Amino acid sequence: MSTETVTIDSLGAQGDGIFHASNGPVYVPFSLPGETLGIARVKNHGTIISYGETSPDRVAPACRHFGPDGQGGSCGGCSLQHMAKPAYNAFKRSLVVAALKSKGIDVAVGELIEAQPGERRRVVFAARRTEKELLIGFNQAESHHIVAIEECPIASPGILSRLDALKRIGTAIAANADPFRMTVIETPTGLDIAVDGLKKLDDRERRGVTEVVLSMRGIARVSFNGEIVIEPQKPQLDFGGVPVVPPPGTFTQATVTAEEAMARLTLEHVGKVKRSADLFAGIGTFALRLARVGQVHAVESDDKAVRALDHAARNTQGLKPVSVEKRDLFRRPLMVSELKVFDAVVFDPPRAGAEAQCKELARSTVKKVVAVSCNPLSLARDLSILTAGGYRVTSVTPIDQFLWTPHVEVVATLVKG
Ligand SMILES: C[S@@+](CC[C@H](N)C(=O)[O-])C[C@H]1O[C@@H](n2cnc3c(N)ncnc32)[C@H](O)[C@@H]1O
Numbered sequence: 370m371s372t373e374t375v376t377i378d379s380l381g382a383q384g385d386g387i388f389h390a391s392n393g394p395v396y397v398p399f400s401l402p403g404e405t406l407g408i409a410r411v412k413n414h415g416t417i418i419s420y421g422e423t424s425p426d427r428v429a430p431a432c433r434h435f436g437p438d439g440q441g442g443s444c445g446g447c448s449l450q451h452m453a454k455p456a457y458n459a460f461k462r463s464l465v466v467a468a469l470k471s472k473g474i475d476v477a478v479g480e481l482i483e484a485q486p487g488e489r490r491r492v493v494f495a496a497r498r499t500e501k502e503l504l505i506g507f508n509q510a511e512s513h514h515i516v517a518i519e520e521c522p523i524a525s526p527g528i529l530s531r532l533d534a535l536k537r538i539g540t541a542i543a544a545n546a547d548p549f550r551m552t553v554i555e556t557p558t559g560l561d562i563a564v565d566g567l568k569k570l571d572d573r574e575r576r577g578v579t580e581v582v583l584s585m586r587g588i589a590r591v592s593f594n595g596e597i598v599i600e601p602q603k604p605q606l607d608f609g610g611v612p613v614v615p616p617p618g619t620f621t622q623a624t625v626t627a628e629e630a631m632a633r634l635t636l637e638h639v640g641k642v643k644r645s646a647d648l649f650a651g652i653g654t655f656a657l658r659l660a661r662v663g664q665v666h667a668v669e670s671d672d673k674a675v676r677a678l679d680h681a682a683r684n685t686q687g688l689k690p691v692s693v694e695k696r697d698l699f700r701r702p703l704m705v706s707e708l709k710v711f712d713a714v715v716f717d718p719p720r721a722g723a724e725a726q727c728k729e730l731a732r733s734t735v736k737k738v739v740a741v742s743c744n745p746l747s748l749a750r751d752l753s754i755l756t757a758g759g760y761r762v763t764s765v766t767p768i769d770q771f772l773w774t775p776h777v778e779v780v781a782t783l784v785k786g
Pocket of ligand 1: 717
């Protein structure tokens, strides 16, 4: 390890400051362009040890656990709390601009739809039982060390106010000191808590969790490795007035604000159509909203999600017909011949994107396409496939769902003809 004084040149895609040393870039977390800092360097990683000249864009972090000098350890959950909002928004938008540019896609990128503190209704906590207590928090960056949190400005008050309840449930579940995850979704009927990462749940622990949950209010369900342990209330989400019971541990958008922004942009672009397809549909975030307008075919690889979507559609009045299909769209994308019945297609794949599906879409006659993405790089590749097939990108909107992280969601709309 060596110590030195450096001036930060730029920001990397993960939000770390970069200075260019003679032997290549050095990444300095929690630093900003133009800052002169004392760092301790190991290879290409620098840790701030003193602040010289700081940036006018530097602000005090919102949370005591943040930064290289966070009290009680440096929580790896957030990496950008030290950046003033205008610079932070510009940075996130720039990730989308750069990704599109890298694929030669020259379109205007809209302003970032902002995230606010306290909005996260889904939080994935790291947890581990110690002799004294249950640690619950987030892993330190690039480490298995859990920084136990006492506050968390990103989480919804409904989750944060139940930290003690989460600790009691985690304590009842963990028979040993192995680390595990607690994915917590705040739903209108109570918290939905999905535990995974531990091998098994013995009868004793099962009884313990049941007892603990029955002694408290506000917990809808606890599941373990995808199986329900106790469910005093069915957790329930609402997609534009359609109630859906999410299967244990299922994907949901992490904030209502981002979900509603994505849904609004999607519905506005699709407009009044007879038949649309929602690909990588999950539990129906978009499909069930689209079904207020026209018939929808929803395709998704996760069996439990498909069944939850189907159940919600069948039990809601006033929707146009919804058909569902369990299908692996990476291996078996909807083919051109299958796509010809749709006026619009929405796709919202995992980080890898939807390359195979886009190759089919590119050859199709579908008029309107909405691409929803959590990865600007795979989105740029997918859009380049679609534009090569004759589609025109009509809007690109970056959306902040993971406040103070370098993750950014995007909704892109396209037309053909
Ligand atoms: C980013 S989520 C979006 C889900 C949904 N659109 C939403 O907004 O809640 C991606 C979805 O793609 C599904 N998925 C992952 N791989 C898939 C594949 N190969 N074929 C079909 N669906 C897949 C996941 O199960 C997940 O539900």
